Amino acid sequence: MSITYLEAIREAQARALAEDPRVFIYGQDVGAFGGAFKATKNLAQEFPGRVIDSPISEDAMLGLAVGAAISGMRPIIELQFADFSTVAFNQIVNQAATLHWRTRVPCPITVRLPGGGTSGSGPFHSQSLEAVYAHYPGLVVLTPATVEDAYSMLLEAVAIDDPVIFCEHKYLYYHLKAEALPTEAMPVGKARIARTGRDLTLVTYSAMVHEALAVAEELALEGFELEVVDLRSVKPLDTDTVMASVARTGRLLAVGEAWPWGGVTAEVIARVASEGFGLLDAPPQRLNAKDTPVPYHPNLWAVHRPTAHSIAIAARNLLQL
Amino acid sequence: MSITYLEAIREAQARALAEDPRVFIYGQDVGAFGGAFKATKNLAQEFPGRVIDSPISEDAMLGLAVGAAISGMRPIIELQFADFSTVAFNQIVNQAATLHWRTRVPCPITVRLPGGGTSGSGPFHSQSLEAVYAHYPGLVVLTPATVEDAYSMLLEAVAIDDPVIFCEHKYLYYHLKAEALPTEAMPVGKARIARTGRDLTLVTYSAMVHEALAVAEELALEGFELEVVDLRSVKPLDTDTVMASVARTGRLLAVGEAWPWGGVTAEVIARVASEGFGLLDAPPQRLNAKDTPVPYHPNLWAVHRPTAHSIAIAARNLLQL
Amino acid sequence: MAQALLNPETVDKVSAIRDEYVKAYRYMLLARVLDDKYASLYRMGKIHGGVFLGRGQEALSVAVGLALRKGDVFAPLIRDAAGRLAFGETVLDAVRTYLGSALGPMRGRDGNVHRGHPQAGLLPMISHLGAMISVVNGVLLAHRFQKVGQTVGAACIGDGATSTGAFHEALNQAAVERLPLVVVIANNQYAYSTPTSRQFACRSLVEKAAGYGMAGHEVDGTDLGACLSVVGHAVQQARSGAGPQMVVAELLRLCGHGEHDDAGYVDPRLKSSPLGRDCLKVAEAELLRRGWADAAGLASWRSEMVQLVEAAVAQVQREPGPDPYREDWCALASRHLAEGHTYS
């Protein structure tokens, strides 16, 4: 048996629906159709009345989620693509994110954002928006990189008493498989050492974890041992684990698929530089997508985002500093 | 004669309207009423038909601006508060910001965002959103700190062939005065050394520049010479000027009024740490607003954002590292 | 003599109508006195930030508050002091929020009109116009899931806010889900300084109702009796399963947008038109005309309300503001997920 990242997301939702009567799913085409990516396949049939097709009204979808959460429900909102969350933006960052701070009433909603680039998807179906949401207070921003995390973190997201922005990576949906669903899991808020090493710390998250692991593999042949840290959650960001790794390696390369300005990589470097300056044997470096919209054509797309190829170059450069 | 920051904004718009028939202003209550802050006072009377009251439809306001820009106009959009730009977000970051890259057609629109905290304004009338916009490719993000810059940068914003997010600070509207409007100006994209010093570089922008200058004044009495860099524009961010300053002082404190995660301060530190690591004699530090919504009560507000008091403490700490 | 001709049931009904009218008037009066007090505190520089009043809109607002009952949900807007009070908000909550008391429901974190008790069905507005309506939908959907029967949600909104995308999405959403939502639009002829001619081009805002497939009702917002009956009817319809309802009231804002605004832009012809009547005065005249109160009674009610408000203000003025050093500065309910960092 094997299970994909996408199936894990479906299974987590099935379990959440089964175990918690407060859970419901609301989103475009999530009902009988099972969602644009089939992340809710058969759930409407298995849980009648609890998987609801919404009109194309992202603002109202999120507003409704907040109202339901106030009243004790645990809504999961599927946005068809992360890119469309811009039209739900206000309800997320101003309504959901401020509710608890203003009133002490928790706002447990899970917003599923299918994001990240895939070939041929272009500027409006490829965005990685984790940094935008992480900038706002009051949100938890999760970026699972593995099948296991997709499953366990989604379950945890539903249980968390705050609005969770769940950034699932579309590229991993079908590409990534595991043997089975996990039976135990690291808690949200803890980063994972995806591979140990002593020469350089490669901090990343989501789909880029796999590029990073490939680089570590490749550079191992050249005699370098790269430590790969999978952040898992970009807010909260597990500075301790990152710092401990940099303490071991002395070198930091932060990699993200999002745009550079103010992205996860800037935040990671700023934290390490201010709090762990003495640990660094070389300037911390970062690699991000290029500062343009995400291109449509595969030729361009392959160069726009970091890849094992470009990460390896950056890592080699850093190892020589 | 003296002129306030707010009057400078009005004057810049008056001049843009007078000199360029392509310019028009569109926003809520900007017409006969002259705008919520009176930034368009009398402009509707002086330029009949060119200062237009919009319905409360921020998304459509920005969409209209893009359409007009495509057709050769130079719209200035006033949003009543920066905080309300979240409902125009999609048109800004996906429509305006991608247009030129996708089609080669320039999108010269100026979006005026009255932002920043003032006492008693609370979570939804106080936000500093520069980092959110700077994260997106295709936007220019300006943050004038002086009366002179408010005037000259707004004029330049109108002339720039790209969408410009013009972050004007409401606290400076009435508090800040200059003798006269400038006759010449630094170009957008260049930071300004607001005060020279050799012991520490304090990088900041907008209202915080004045807090920083007060700190420099105060620490001068203690024998420290702080160099204050006013970024003026956070995207593009003038890394060269920052780096040159850090090369002189060896110490970097970045200060911003926005939220910490992925803010301007993270970006500044990340750049200096990666590109100017060797220039640093101590860990680069940053100071931001607290990671909560902006509080209403002055007691809380005064502690939520950085102030001369908290900046001075951070600067003294850094000087001792 | 006329009374003697009525049978006991009719007498009961008349007295119920009178009781409701009087009750409504008293909330209107309380709201007006409270608003006047805010205005005077504002002029004295005792309020942080803005002050937004409901002068001229009390009849409509109170009708909403009274038509709702415990278990219902209410999303008032800036001009709904009367409706809030009728729905059960205390004067103390209101004053505490305006004065930023640490003991208020928002603990000084938020202020003025931004207050509520979400779990008691009183939603604390965010400023972004239109954004609260879909939140009401969410509460109503939750009630449906939870099989809490026959609750209603009411959302108040201004003419200007009908131009927001949020308004549109939420109304359509309620219609598609057939939720018991009552949207109450106070067309007070202006959105800040913007007249309705720059806000919409339909004849009456009620013409929007059919486009959502919801029932629409129009009412003279200066007439308390009409407001009670039309809003009451709409709420009743929603409660009985007839789907979402839209009420459009015509009236005039009898104050500035906020107390900083002298509203010099208001067309004098509107002020002198029937729209410009003060609903409180109209209700007083009606009370007198019907013999439901006399001048002395009205005066004593007013002093009762003044006392209530003065007592609350006096109490709150002695209360502490929030202490920033005892704040936890944590936006999350999940404290274990909060980041405690030196960078802020």
Added chain:
Amino acid sequence: MAQALLNPETVDKVSAIRDEYVKAYRYMLLARVLDDKYASLYRMGKIHGGVFLGRGQEALSVAVGLALRKGDVFAPLIRDAAGRLAFGETVLDAVRTYLGSALGPMRGRDGNVHRGHPQAGLLPMISHLGAMISVVNGVLLAHRFQKVGQTVGAACIGDGATSTGAFHEALNQAAVERLPLVVVIANNQYAYSTPTSRQFACRSLVEKAAGYGMAGHEVDGTDLGACLSVVGHAVQQARSGAGPQMVVAELLRLCGHGEHDDAGYVDPRLKSSPLGRDCLKVAEAELLRRGWADAAGLASWRSEMVQLVEAAVAQVQREPGPDPYREDWCALASRHLAEGHTYS
């Protein structure tokens, strides 16, 4: 004989109607052939990303493209190949964008339906539904400023997109400004898999028109003649200063949402209802019935279109894709303001 009874003017009018109908049909046919080609390229794995077709919507779409003229502005959506061609888009532009040619209008940066020439009045859609309508408003407002007389803007939109806030704000904006906007709603009964019952609760979408204060027109979207006349009339009305117009066409999407979708969810009763008629077939029957074409003529037109499309595809397939190393990776028009950094 009947002809002989008509006066020369009527003959001219009839022949004008025939000419327009034939012209429209030929664009529909071209669009259909082009769409079929995309579908086959998609099945062969030769297209990056999705393919979205206008099958069944050509009559409505072409009517929009034909009603517009040079100087007008057009915001087509995903199912508007016919309207685009009629408005002047070349087959080459279309194919180049679908195949990602570096020589196409989007230079491989954007793809499939996301193409246009903004300065020629053909707006390149962004994906976010509803977002293009206010952009059309902006172009029309610019024309007003520039005293470019009598231009019209048309925006096509689906039933699903009427639920977006962007749609609402833009329609209201056009109405308030009295812009010559024509909004053409293709109610093809589904938004992806979502039926209209989950999308809106009004009887017909045209009931929304009154709520904006704009004229509303309904049309059978399977009937080319009706589309030409109703859309033509609406555009004429807008052009002559009657303010914004809404056209609502009823029809059925005769394909999946995209070519990846087998549309198994479509109600078979809809398929066999009059809505489910293929507008291209209906138009063919009409051409034959009126004697405006015979079977041989239809066949030769089809092979003409096939040749056009095949030639374009053959040419584009030889064209280079974009070269990432010659890209400037600069999102700004103001190159001097671009940041050239090592962090990306």
